[in-house]
Amino acid sequence: MTYQIYSQQQLQLKSIARLKQIYSEIGCTAEVGDKRCKDSWITAIAKYQASKVQKLTLAAPDEQALAQGELDSYIADQAQAIAPEPLTIVEISFDHHEYYAGNQMIASISHDDDLTQPWVVMVEGKEKFRANTYARCYRFIQWHHQDSTLNEPAQVETPPTTENRIMAHIFNECQKYGFEILDDGIYNSNGVKLGQVGCTNGNWWVILGSYGQQQYSNSVFDAVRSLSMVDVSCDDKSIFDEYFLDQPLEQLTGNKLQRLLEKAELVTA
Numbered sequence: 001m002t003y004q005i006y007s008q009q010q011l012q013l014k015s016i017a018r019l020k021q022i023y024s025e026i027g028c029t030a031e032v033g034d035k036r037c038k039d040s041w042i043t044a045i046a047k048y049q050a051s052k053v054q055k056l057t058l059a060a061p062d063e064q065a066l067a068q069g070e071l072d073s074y075i076a077d078q079a080q081a082i083a084p085e086p087l088t089i090v091e092i093s094f095d096h097h098e099y100y101a102g103n104q105m106i107a108s109i110s111h112d113d114d115l116t117q118p119w120v121v122m123v124e125g126k127e128k129f130r131a132n133t134y135a136r137c138y139r140f141i142q143w144h145h146q147d148s149t150l151n152e153p154a155q156v157e158t159p160p161t162t163e164n165r166i167m168a169h170i171f172n173e174c175q176k177y178g179f180e181i182l183d184d185g186i187y188n189s190n191g192v193k194l195g196q197v198g199c200t201n202g203n204w205w206v207i208l209g210s211y212g213q214q215q216y217s218n219s220v221f222d223a224v225r226s227l228s229m230v231d232v233s234c235d236d237k238s239i240f241d242e243y244f245l246d247q248p249l250e251q252l253t254g255n256k257l258q259r260l261l262e263k264a265e266l267v268t269a
Helices: 008-012 016-025 038-082 134-146 163-177 220-231 239-246 254-268
Strands: 087-093 096-101 104-111 119-123 126-131 180-182 185-187 193-200 203-208 214-217
Touching: 008 038, 016 038, 087 134, 096 134, 104 134, 119 134, 126 134, 126 163, 134 163, 163 180, 163 193, 163 220, 193 220, 203 220, 214 220
Parallel strands: none
Antiparallel strands: 087 096, 096 104, 104 119, 119 126, 180 185, 185 193, 193 203, 203 214
């Protein structure tokens, strides 16, 4: 139950009878020195109110701290339940590293004699990924460990059903070509945007370049491979950009048409 807090000025305007009533209403326990004196009643009421306000002021931070502590504990428990265990790297040799989650080895990176992609990711004794640098293999393990897809087959025939898995499949294919996935699309090593790849309702699609239209693709493999064709360029300009951005095919001159055909041969070679 709460009561009105009276100021000193408000109490001065009250009669002794009203002050006695207020004293009773608020449950005041402060001693009244002279019950015949108005100031004694005012002093008792003011003293009692001040003690109550002080108790509330001291109690509020404690309750707030308790509530905040409970919230922090809940958030920490939820984060621990959702987040995967951090990875521990054990260096067996210069070209052989093992990755552990807790006490369990989940993957390893080693080096073999392959001329183009000598770094290999092994999971449960099976090769999962190859790359030309150790860093790419490390990112592969880190990426798939975070979304719990490290132990899945390297290539899944059926279309993925979650956004994380879709991104994992696109990431796998892009790594083969050295492409980088950014927020607005897929780029080559020179920072040129090649296009976008995605999957909607189980159907893979690709957008070539910055201004192309969304096209159906049989698989993520085919979609990313089509971006590699965009990456084959002459004079820093892809055949698709030259066709779509400069002028329609029927308006090309003999020389330009010849150049376009030559570039197409490079792509299909």
